[in-house]
Amino acid sequence: MADMKVYFDHNATTPLHPEVKKEMIAAMEMFGNPSSMHAYGREARANVEASRRKVAEFIGAHDEEIIFVGSGSEANNTVLSLFVCATNQCVGGCGMRSTIITTRIEHPCVLETAECLAHRGAHVKYLDVDRYGKIDLDQLQGMLGDDVGLVSVMMANNEIGTLQDIEAITKMVHASGAYMHTDAVQAVGKVPVDVRRLGVDFLTISGHKIYGPKGVGALFVKKGVSYCPLIRGGHQERGRRAGTENTLGILGLGRAVEMRALEMTEEHNRMVQLKTALKEGIEARIDDISINGHPTDSLAGTLNVSFEGVEGEAVLLYLDLEGIAVSTGSACASGSLDPSHVLLATGVDAERAHGSIRFSMGRESTMQEVDYLLDVLPGTINKIRNMSTAYIKGGVHAASR
Secondary structure, eight states: OOSSOEEOBTTTOOOOOHHHHHHHHHTTTOOOOTTOOSHHHHHHHHHHHHHHHHHHHHHTOOGGGEEEESOHHHHHHHHHHTTSOTTSOSGGGSSSOOEEEEETTSOHHHHHHHHHHHTTTOEEEEEOBOTTSOBOHHHHHHHOSTTEEEEEOOSBOTTTOBBOOHHHHHHHHHHTTOEEEEEOTTTBTTBOOOHHHHOOSEEEEEGGGTTSOSSOEEEEEOTTOOOOOSSOSSOHHHHTSOSOOOHHHHHHHHHHHHHHHHHHHHHHHHHHHHHHHHHHHHHHHOSSEEEESOSSSBOTTEEEEEETTOOHHHHHHHHHHTTEEOBSSOGGGTTOOSOOHHHHHTTOOHHHHHTEEEEEOOTTOOHHHHHHHHHHHHHHHHHHHHHOSSOOTTTOOGGGO
């Protein structure tokens, strides 16, 4: 039996904040359709709009610039699809500026959508990243031109935590006449995000990454930017996203950003301490490891480590038996046997990428939990390495001898 339960997979999803849960439970009887004009509908509408104001205020936007959606993936799909629009009413007219630039380390909901759009006539260009996951601004400058309609660069990577300089990127993109989108799902609520300072045209938020409910997200669309709905058939969200609003989910998202505003700074400082202790403890106790991601420009609660001579899935399962939940990478790709596309893009070889583990901490994580992990992890790694025919202490593999 595990001595304690430790949840170090907050980048995959977060538990509901107690205040979010309390507010949603209290509103369970609020069943009215926000589009209805009677009292039940007006009550629901008032709650939706109150949450819209909270989300807008949290990221420095205007209320009317916030569109509630079903997920971060839906928001990202919506933005990319603007540039290959059958009605030819999308941003930039599509025909003249149908080239999309993105990076090789985006979330699958961006990469797979880009691949799909390429089959529908879009031209997609991919930015490389360095060993830390940072894009090359000179490469971006060389790609920009009159054909580029959109550049999409995630603000914080979900696997390695690396942060991009979105403000600098946006200035370059706008100078070329293109639009800028950032998937800020992993950044919002962890680092300060102000859409006016960043200058972006589109920004994506997801509720369940910030201690809110699943099944709800928000898309920021800058005022004055043309827009073409992905989901049609209703007047909801000012005609920009059809479908009856998820009132309870939206209410929960609004409360979640309120709590982030109150707790984010203190939590960040504590995450820095926990991550430092975890990183230094792993480096001191386990040989033949490497840290992935940028050493300073990264999320405070995210640590990605490659362990030589082990399979990440084996580490995950052994730790799970000890009550410790971690990830081998993106939760959305956990069913795949392929090595992480993010780590491969940073130059990590396939074998080492297969041996990577992501530790992502959150608001309830403690130093006691870090200490427990550091007590369990070395023995786990040694156990797996002792069963491996591919590992020899010092990192020399049998296959290369």
